[in-house]
Amino acid sequence: GAGVSQSPSNKVTEKGKDVELRCDPISGHTALYWYRQSLGQGLEFLIYFQGNSAPDKSGLPSDRFSAERTGGSVSTLTIQRTQQEDSAVYLCASSLLQGAEAFFGQGTRLTVV
Amino acid sequence: SQQGEEDPQALSIQEGENATMNCSYKTSINNLQWYRQNSGRGLVHLILIRSNEREKHSGRLRVTLDTSKKSSSLLITASRAADTASYFCATDSNSGNTGKLIFGQGTTLQVKP
Numbered sequence: 001g002a003g004v005s006q007s008p009s010n011k012v013t014e015k016g017k018d019v020e021l022r023c024d025p026i027s028g029h030t031a032l033y034w035y036r037q038s039l040g041q042g043l044e045f046l047i048y049f050q051g052n053s054a055p056d057k058s059g060l061p062s063d064r065f066s067a068e069r070t071g072g073s074v075s076t077l078t079i080q081r082t083q084q085e086d087s088a089v090y091l092c093a094s095s096l097l098q099g100a101e102a103f104f105g106q107g108t109r110l111t112v113v
Numbered sequence: 114s115q116q117g118e119e120d121p122q123a124l125s126i127q128e129g130e131n132a133t134m135n136c137s138y139k140t141s142i143n144n145l146q147w148y149r150q151n152s153g154r155g156l157v158h159l160i161l162i163r164s165n166e167r168e169k170h171s172g173r174l175r176v177t178l179d180t181s182k183k184s185s186s187l188l189i190t191a192s193r194a195a196d197t198a199s200y201f202c203a204t205d206s207n208s209g210n211t212g213k214l215i216f217g218q219g220t221t222l223q224v225k226p
Contacts (some may be wrong), residue, residue, distance in 0.1 A: 048213055093156070100161075102158065
């Protein structure tokens with residue numbers, strides 16, 4: 001595709017429900033990143049993929065968070081048993097090579113009520 | 114913990130003035146990048162400077178890098194109201210898991226017409 005695509009763009013969910021966030025990176029980009037951003041804050045690193053493997057999962061806030069990437073392309077970030085503190089914008093980015101210029105999607109705004 | 118720290122946190126200037134933002138980081142890096150974010154959604158890449166470079170220009174942007182001080186600065190010359198945004202530095206560490214882009218907390222720039 002032309003750019004990084006994230007879906008849904010907005011998600012409102014009830015506390016305790018599971019949510020799945022999707023990221024379609026730019027075709028051919030080997031590196032894929034997930035970040036979380038609370039209102040007025042910086043980007044909190046969650047996880048990144050090189051191909052289908054995740055060399056660094058250290059940013060995932062708790063074991064309720066998981067992510068996978070299949071076929072070196074689409075990635076899903078799953079949050080189980082959502083809590084109100086999970087409310088934030090979740091940003092995905094991809095780059096041709098690890099550490100190179102990253103292209104961002106428009107994010108998913110998650111609201112847990 | 115975040116790798117990059119920007120200062121100032123907020124900056125307000127008049128159109129036509131120059132804006133300077135600084136970024137400090139902790140570990141050795143492969144490169145440092147600057148991004149811009151409007152309206153709390155996707156980030157746009159501005160410029161990348163490699164660890165063996167000291168200065169780089171792109172249009173009205175000038176970036177410097179001092180690896181001995183582990184710091185970088187972004188200068189926007191002849192600012193315009195459209196430059197109003199948040200600006201983030203991001204580093205690609207060359208220690209531990211490379212390829213992981215870590216962002217600072219950002220500088221919010223307001224350019225008054």
